[in-house]
Amino acid sequence: QVKLQQWGAGLLKPSETLSLTCGVYGGSFSGFYWSWIRQSPGKGLEWIGEINDVGRTNYNPSLKSRLTISLDSSKNQFSVNMTSVTVADTAVYYCARWKDPLRYDVSSGYAFDTWGQGILVTVSS
């Protein structure tokens, strides 16, 4: 049973860089996209972006200019950096797993089937 555990700084000042990491335990790193999602009262659930095991990334266009998602396959970890944060970036941030459509048939389901525990990131001066 794969588990995702995430960590990172929970309190930032405006203009600082958000940095979170998610570790993948008990399952394969390959064959999946590894995603970041955030949830705030004002904007609901928002997909941030993803990376697969060979480093291919997809980003939400609304955040792309501030985002870098990277992976360390030797440690089964992936990370997100978001620059120039503002109060609007305050949210609970989740990591999650998504089947790679090039490796899995649609009948197996393309969905966020495993989630991390979530981290509240607060941006405040």
Next chain:
Amino acid sequence: DVQLTQSPSSLSASVGDRVTITCRASQNINIYLNWYQQKPGKAPSLLVYAASSLQSGVPSRFSGSGSGTDFTLTISSLQREDFATYFCQQSYSTLRTFGQGTKVEIK
């Protein structure tokens, strides 16, 4: 972007009730629609994928249906542990989007 609109935003129901939540997509998304349950302070959990396939371990009282633009999640007999918020999410486009959620509360 594919916009997803859920209705209702909230509902009150009793244990044993049949509950139906709808999700409407802004364009045809075939069957690329998933449903999640979220309890307070927890991450969402996958219930249904590809519109009608039950995720492993999910009770059979949950079911999903629909295709194209209109989808439903049905709980056939509401249990106490089902009081939560439910979200739909589309897997049609790489820009993955979610509905705004439906909160199911105890009447």
